[in-house]
Amino acid sequence: MLSVASLGDWLGLLATATFASAQVSGNAAKGLAFGSVIAVRLLPALVLGPLAGVMADRWDRRYTMVICDLLRFVLFATIPTVALYTSDPKISVGWAAVATFIIEAITLIWIPAKDAAVPNLIPRARLEAANQLTLITTYGITPVLAAAVLAALNQFYQWLEKSGVIVAAWAAPSSLALYFLAFSRLATAVVVFFGIREISLSGHNGGGGKGDSMLRQFVDGWRFIGQTRMVRGLVLGILGAFAAGGVVIGTGQFFAFSLGGGDATFAILFAAIFIGLGLGIALGPRLIGGLSRRRWFCLSIMLAGASVALLALVPHLSLAVVGALLVGSGAGMAFLSGTTLLGGEVGDEVRGRVFAVVQTGTRVVLMLAIAVSSVLAGGGGSRDVGSTGVPISFTRVLLGVAGVLGVLAGFWALRQMDDKPGVPLLPDLISSMRGRPLGMAEVSPRTGVFIVFEGGEGAGKSTQIGLLAQRLRDDGREVVVTREPGATEVGARIRKMVLETHTTTSGPVGATALAPRAEALLYAADRAHHVSTVVRPALRRGDIVVSDRYVDSSLAYQGAGRTLPVDEVSWLSAWATGGLKPDLVVLLDVDPKVGLARVDRRGEADRLERESLDFHERVRQGFLDLAAAEPARYLVLDGTRDPAQLAAEIAARVARLLPPVTPGGEPHDGVPGADPARDGERQGPAGRVPAPGEPPATTGSPAELRAGRG
Numbered sequence: 001m002l003s004v005a006s007l008g009d010w011l012g013l014l015a016t017a018t019f020a021s022a023q024v025s026g027n028a029a030k031g032l033a034f035g036s037v038i039a040v041r042l043l044p045a046l047v048l049g050p051l052a053g054v055m056a057d058r059w060d061r062r063y064t065m066v067i068c069d070l071l072r073f074v075l076f077a078t079i080p081t082v083a084l085y086t087s088d089p090k091i092s093v094g095w096a097a098v099a100t101f102i103i104e105a106i107t108l109i110w111i112p113a114k115d116a117a118v119p120n121l122i123p124r125a126r127l128e129a130a131n132q133l134t135l136i137t138t139y140g141i142t143p144v145l146a147a148a149v150l151a152a153l154n155q156f157y158q159w160l161e162k163s164g165v166i167v168a169a170w171a172a173p174s175s176l177a178l179y180f181l182a183f184s185r186l187a188t189a190v191v192v193f194f195g196i197r198e199i200s201l202s203g204h205n206g207g208g209g210k211g212d213s214m215l216r217q218f219v220d221g222w223r224f225i226g227q228t229r230m231v232r233g234l235v236l237g238i239l240g241a242f243a244a245g246g247v248v249i250g251t252g253q254f255f256a257f258s259l260g261g262g263d264a265t266f267a268i269l270f271a272a273i274f275i276g277l278g279l280g281i282a283l284g285p286r287l288i289g290g291l292s293r294r295r296w297f298c299l300s301i302m303l304a305g306a307s308v309a310l311l312a313l314v315p316h317l318s319l320a321v322v323g324a325l326l327v328g329s330g331a332g333m334a335f336l337s338g339t340t341l342l343g344g345e346v347g348d349e350v351r352g353r354v355f356a357v358v359q360t361g362t363r364v365v366l367m368l369a370i371a372v373s374s375v376l377a378g379g380g381g382s383r384d385v386g387s388t389g390v391p392i393s394f395t396r397v398l399l400g401v402a403g404v405l406g407v408l409a410g411f412w413a414l415r416q417m418d419d420k421p422g423v424p425l426l427p428d429l430i431s432s433m434r435g436r437p438l439g440m441a442e443v444s445p446r447t448g449v450f451i452v453f454e455g456g457e458g459a460g461k462s463t464q465i466g467l468l469a470q471r472l473r474d475d476g477r478e479v480v481v482t483r484e485p486g487a488t489e490v491g492a493r494i495r496k497m498v499l500e501t502h503t504t505t506s507g508p509v510g511a512t513a514l515a516p517r518a519e520a521l522l523y524a525a526d527r528a529h530h531v532s533t534v535v536r537p538a539l540r541r542g543d544i545v546v547s548d549r550y551v552d553s554s555l556a557y558q559g560a561g562r563t564l565p566v567d568e569v570s571w572l573s574a575w576a577t578g579g580l581k582p583d584l585v586v587l588l589d590v591d592p593k594v595g596l597a598r599v600d601r602r603g604e605a606d607r608l609e610r611e612s613l614d615f616h617e618r619v620r621q622g623f624l625d626l627a628a629a630e631p632a633r634y635l636v637l638d639g640t641r642d643p644a645q646l647a648a649e650i651a652a653r654v655a656r657l658l659p660p661v662t663p664g665g666e667p668h669d670g671v672p673g674a675d676p677a678r679d680g681e682r683q684g685p686a687g688r689v690p691a692p693g694e695p696p697a698t699t700g701s702p703a704e705l706r707a708g709r710g
């Protein structure tokens, strides 16, 4: 896709189209001239594109590339050479046109062979970086270098002429440039033939049926694209983006007029698009970090589309430049991610055809979009809206429609190829930009209700959990009382590790010291196992799960208490739980002095209970901050109040989450919490029942649980 047109191609294309439109007068005629030139220029792709893909998959890609390059070497070299032997400009110019056309056709065959071969030569993990380098070189460094060299040669030539030196015709700057081009093709042929033999080893594959006819292979290629969701999404997303881009090009001149500018404004906007393109390619991967590349691709298309729509609304050139920069960045990022995805995820045997379809499709779509939109924009003029006297230019309407279609293409592509269904897109993007993409939401139907009790040491959680569980069971409900850490056999061992008193975090790092990050990981490990083997299975059965501590304890103790970055601890827990969130968190708030005094009476303090008062103050504040940030999901109660009053208030709040109990004592099906819209954050993997020997998904009392305290 990226090799569809180099920057030189683009500039040449635009220069000729603009030149043609300048030769006629009247908007409609200008639009027609502009569109026609573009259409003629892109036409060869229509004929050769499909064939080129089959060739790339059918023949040895190395030989294909070498033969193409040798032919291009000869053709490039003949253009200035023919001019040396004739003084008739008809012949030299005519041959230049014919040779350029053949070169263009050969390039159409060379590109899919090269694009399909590259992913076999580069480790997948480096493919993106390699593509980035190629694109920056193609669109950034090479054209600038080429322009600079040509300008320098021109200067040198003029200086020689002024100095009276007669320069041979073959050494004129344009001839030298063409000879240089010719020899660069020869050099490529030599390097590919002798230096990259691996292309033959992997690319010479027979295209999924060596004996098949070319027609058969062609049809198979299309079938593969049509039937593979990811490829379908990718190809149509790319085509949608190109269509939107085509409208921008086709309407560009008229848009520049509508801003009160002329050709210079048009040039500025195009420069902005190309600068944006470069920025998107160069900085995009760093900006989005670990975001899924499929999501990045779709978001980039949406960005490009939305920016085109923005262009439709802007009144000033300055804003239009910002819009054009954004269009370019979106397109650049879609370029990079799309190529990397095509290279990395499409099998070698069909890759050539997929690249060729993209190459041909983009040219055709671009051609149509440019031609149609330039004709429409030229003929459309501007209209008053109703009788308000507000003029609406047809160009802007076209831009608006193209932008919206671009955004829709991005959405559609996402539906086809999203590899993180259930994970919200924007939070995932934001987390990825901060270096921690969201984990996959684990989705499965869930009908139970998940209630968590949180609070500092001795806040009264066990006491209240016991009272609530009893009340619910008396109502005939299935209740699973559980806790963290230590509800499973694995968890019991982890609990021992984190709470035994000879393991410290404050002492020198040695055999008995436990680093804060290790502590966080141990709690997360307990949680992952607990959620997978106890909580999710119970929720799937439709039970009410009441847990003594959950994620918030990690945020408060390891985050606020140990001062580990809270968002990192949060990410760790989200990963461990697959995003499972409780329906209700009951926070029992007590002054640590009160709570610690309570547990003091219970016997020897564990490792966490022995932490400083400051530590416990931070933990308390951590809990309160979490509750304040999401009040709808929390019930915060003063833990020093009378236990019976607290129990009544908790029961009343919990009752709001539960279905009414039927007269026979059976709760209705379909607990209110079973809202499929919340499944992403609430659902679990196909969990298992606890293994023999493991403590059950306990239905025991808090006292029984406490008996297992490590």
Ligand SMILES: Nc1ncnc2c1ncn2[C@@H]1O[C@H](COP(=O)(O)OP(=O)(O)OP(=O)(O)O)[C@@H](O)[C@H]1O
Pocket: 455, 456, 457, 458, 459, 460, 461, 462, 463, 464, 598, 599, 639, 640, 641, 642, 643, 646
């Ligand atoms: N509301 C209350 N008022 C006074 N004492 C209470 C209250 N609730 C519980 N207690 C007492 O405080 C002590 C600790 O209670 P409990 O074990 O329920 O707390 P906890 O939050 O589970 O503690 P930890 O998390 O440290 O295990 C117990 O002796 C309990 O009887």
Ligand SMILES: Cc1cn([C@H]2C[C@H](O)[C@@H](COP(=O)(O)O)O2)c(=O)[nH]c1=O
Pocket: 457, 483, 484, 485, 523, 549, 550, 551, 553, 554, 555, 557, 558, 608, 609
């Ligand atoms: C889940 C969890 C717990 N902790 C701490 C909090 C307590 O000090 C102990 C658990 O003891 P309890 O008597 O069972 O309440 O562990 C933690 O620091 N981080 C966590 O994620």
